[in-house]
Amino acid sequence: MTLRADxxxxxRPSRLGLSLAVFLxxxxxxxxxxxxxxxxxxxxxxxxxxxxGNLSITAFAQQADGHLWVATANGVFxxxxxxxxxxxxxxxxxxxxxxxxxxxxxxxxxxxxxxxLFRFDGHVFHEVRVGTKAMRVGVNSMLAxxxxxxxxxxxxxxMVSVERESRMGEWKALPYQLRHPAFPDSQDTDGIAIDQxxxxxxxxxxxxxxxxxxxxxxxxxxxxxxxxIYVSLFAARDGRxxxxxxxxxxxxxxxxxxxxxxxxxxxxxxxxxxxRRFTEDAWSRILTPTAKGFALWDxxxxxxxxxxxxxxxxxxxxxxxxxxNSIWIGTDGAGLLQSLGYGLW
Numbered sequence: 054m055t056l057r058a059d060x061x062x063x064x065r066p067s068r069l070g071l072s073l074a075v076f077l078x079x080x081x082x083x084x085x086x087x088x089x090x091x092x093x094x095x096x097x098x099x100x101x102x103x104x105x106g107n108l109s110i111t112a113f114a115q116q117a118d119g120h121l122w123v124a125t126a127n128g129v130f131x132x133x134x135x136x137x138x139x140x141x142x143x144x145x146x147x148x149x150x151x152x153x154x155x156x157x158x159x160x161x162x163x164x165x166x167x168x169x170l171f172r173f174d175g176h177v178f179h180e181v182r183v184g185t186k187a188m189r190v191g192v193n194s195m196l197a198x199x200x201x202x203x204x205x206x207x208x209x210x211x212m213v214s215v216e217r218e219s220r221m222g223e224w225k226a227l228p229y230q231l232r233h234p235a236f237p238d239s240q241d242t243d244g245i246a247i248d249q250x251x252x253x254x255x256x257x258x259x260x261x262x263x264x265x266x267x268x269x270x271x272x273x274x275x276x277x278x279x280x281x282i283y284v285s286l287f288a289a290r291d292g293r294x295x296x297x298x299x300x301x302x303x304x305x306x307x308x309x310x311x312x313x314x315x316x317x318x319x320x321x322x323x324x325x326x327x328x329r330r331f332t333e334d335a336w337s338r339i340l341t342p343t344a345k346g347f348a349l350w351d352x353x354x355x356x357x358x359x360x361x362x363x364x365x366x367x368x369x370x371x372x373x374x375x376x377x378n379s380i381w382i383g384t385d386g387a388g389l390l391q392s393l394g395y396g397l398w
Contacts, residue, residue: 109126109386119134152193154196188226300316345365366382
């Protein structure tokens with residue numbers, strides 16, 4: 054496989070970091086006795102010297118060709134394995150405070166910002182509005198895409214459906230209920246996710262609900278879901294759903310009689326963070342931020358990592374497992390941490 058560089062020349066990909074030294078994971082996520090606290094692992098810090106112009110990381114996405122996209126509090130950056138290219142106001146991001154990134158099933162990159170939703174055409178970003186109104190996508194707000202090409206956007210005023218009107222037509226955004234009349238009339242939706250069947254999961258008035266296009270099923274106290282504001286939902290590859298609220302972390306398989314509450318086993322004080330998204334590594338382990346770093350669920354217990362060889366994490370803002378099993382850790386002002394050799398210890 055080759056990548057086309059910005060100068061038009063073809064070159065082999067850098068494998069997103071093989072141009073950097075390979076660092077061994079030594080945090081205690083692997084090879085430590087059960088119950089031992091994870092301490093730290095070897096990592097590389099990427100910062101302004103690498104072209105990362107803003108060090109407050111908010112979200113990640115990766116193209117099929119390997120390019121990594123990193124959203125920050127001031128602009129979006131594309132990483133080719135050796136350097137970052139900035140996309141800001143001059144590239145169409147009229148509000149560069151981006152909180153969510155998503156690459157849909159067509160390969161289109163979407164960026165959700167405080168001041169609007171933007172679509173990348175391969176060169177610049179274009180804003181997509183609901184009529185004349187900008188969509189406001191805040192911290193922890195999420196984007197989700199269905200296999201049939203619909204983009205679902207969680208905004209400050211409710212969920213929005215974005216679809217392409219024809220194969221070569223423009224994208225049109227509508228309030229979600231206008232495209233899906235069976236969807237409940239609610240302005241209090243929170244986290245969203247699309248499962249493997251294309252169903253929409255969302256947090257709503259203290260519960261977790263799933264919409265299949267015709268009806269809504271609710272997961273509440275009777276199913277083991279404590280009342281909470283569930284701002285982050287995640288569909289794992291094995292079909293298991295994950296939900297994280299302000300106080301609780303839950304998991305279950307759709308159809309289970311009861312939900313598994315993992316909050317009691319979570320690292321002490323770990324829930325006290327505004328960043329609550331999930332990611333899944335190549336070994337189907339789930340990672341999520343904590344107040345001091347991040348926690349990994351290996352199927353039996355949580356293991357927390359709070360520091361790397363490059364310094365304390367001080368609370369991950371987001372986490373991402375790339376195509377080559379490297380873990381990327383966003384920080385709030387310190388830059389971007391990359392662990393190579395992850396899982397090979």
